[in-house]
Amino acid sequence: MMATRAPQRPARAAPERTEPARSVETGRDFEFTAADFARIRDLIHRAAGISLSDHKRDMAYSRLARRLRARGIDTFRQYLDLLEAENDPAEWEAFTNALTTNLTAFFREAHHFPILAEFVARRAQPVSVWCSAASTGEEPYSIAMTLIEALGESGARQASVLATDIDTQVLAKGEAGVYQFDQVKHLSPERLKRFFLKGTGAHAGMVKVRPEVRALVRFEQLNLTDRDYQLRTQFDAIFCRNVMIYFDKPTQSQVLARFEPLMKAGGLLFAGHSENFTYVTEAFRLRGQTVYELTRDTSGARAPSRANAHGTPEPSGVAA
Numbered sequence: 001m002m003a004t005r006a007p008q009r010p011a012r013a014a015p016e017r018t019e020p021a022r023s024v025e026t027g028r029d030f031e032f033t034a035a036d037f038a039r040i041r042d043l044i045h046r047a048a049g050i051s052l053s054d055h056k057r058d059m060a061y062s063r064l065a066r067r068l069r070a071r072g073i074d075t076f077r078q079y080l081d082l083l084e085a086e087n088d089p090a091e092w093e094a095f096t097n098a099l100t101t102n103l104t105a106f107f108r109e110a111h112h113f114p115i116l117a118e119f120v121a122r123r124a125q126p127v128s129v130w131c132s133a134a135s136t137g138e139e140p141y142s143i144a145m146t147l148i149e150a151l152g153e154s155g156a157r158q159a160s161v162l163a164t165d166i167d168t169q170v171l172a173k174g175e176a177g178v179y180q181f182d183q184v185k186h187l188s189p190e191r192l193k194r195f196f197l198k199g200t201g202a203h204a205g206m207v208k209v210r211p212e213v214r215a216l217v218r219f220e221q222l223n224l225t226d227r228d229y230q231l232r233t234q235f236d237a238i239f240c241r242n243v244m245i246y247f248d249k250p251t252q253s254q255v256l257a258r259f260e261p262l263m264k265a266g267g268l269l270f271a272g273h274s275e276n277f278t279y280v281t282e283a284f285r286l287r288g289q290t291v292y293e294l295t296r297d298t299s300g301a302r303a304p305s306r307a308n309a310h311g312t313p314e315p316s317g318v319a320a
């Protein structure tokens, strides 16, 4: 079963005077003012670290309008007042779920998986991997499949993949492990056969991740902006891909500081293609291909930075 933690209402900021509602949208079911959007941005930043840019305004409207309808509320102001006034974990969860972006795919950013395979094959066993923004499960299952390919069925049986996300809806989908065939059709015939069951009858056009792959993966809710992740274990590798782009630099830096003690010596951190942590942290340095390693050595001392005199990171040493 997926473990969930009760979402917490973020600390209330000092009340601010809101500007008069100037930009009222027309042609919509609900009035949606600039002040409403500013409030939503503030609340989701405090709840999940997500910085919503201006162009997410329509997205915020359409996703949260569903919450207003579900609650029988007439205006965004009333909905946001209710959210702030009542410590209602279910509504905070629905608010957060509504505003996350969950795009993902099996073997997305494919160059990472051969690096992971080569890395785990030479690590002390059993290996453990944390997929920290797991979305609907495609990424942690791709990790589990890579572990099976690299370590063999019996070697991988000892391995584990912790799959976490803030969004409880995507975690439930991940735990079910059921996908449209279209989502896996780009995989090799060998992978399809080895790792998926094909749906028939009412399930035609669907696939289900095989139980031996699912057995490696544990889904749990975790907010990367929480002060204490309550993880009492260390990982050989952490995947944190395509989530930091939604966080501002101070939030990225706090998350990376929390990752550092959770990494085993020699561990690797996998980032998304457009994420660069070089100037955000001293705890990790780029090895190449958006894979980072700890700067501290096994004694706990920090090794000198690889950045050159101009502060430019040196080229990668990681083989794909």
Ligand SMILES: C[S@@+](CC[C@H](N)C(=O)[O-])C[C@H]1O[C@@H](n2cnc3c(N)ncnc32)[C@H](O)[C@@H]1O
Pocket: 047, 048, 049, 050, 100, 101, 102, 103, 104, 105, 108, 132, 133, 134, 135, 136, 139, 164, 165, 166, 167, 170, 222, 223, 224, 225, 240, 241, 242, 243, 246, 272
């Ligand atoms: C764009 S998806 C990336 C999924 C996957 N890592 C990948 O690269 O394909 C971003 C995920 O980060 C999650 N997320 C956003 N804020 C989060 C937070 N504060 N803590 C944990 N997960 C968060 C979202 O719910 C979403 O599922």
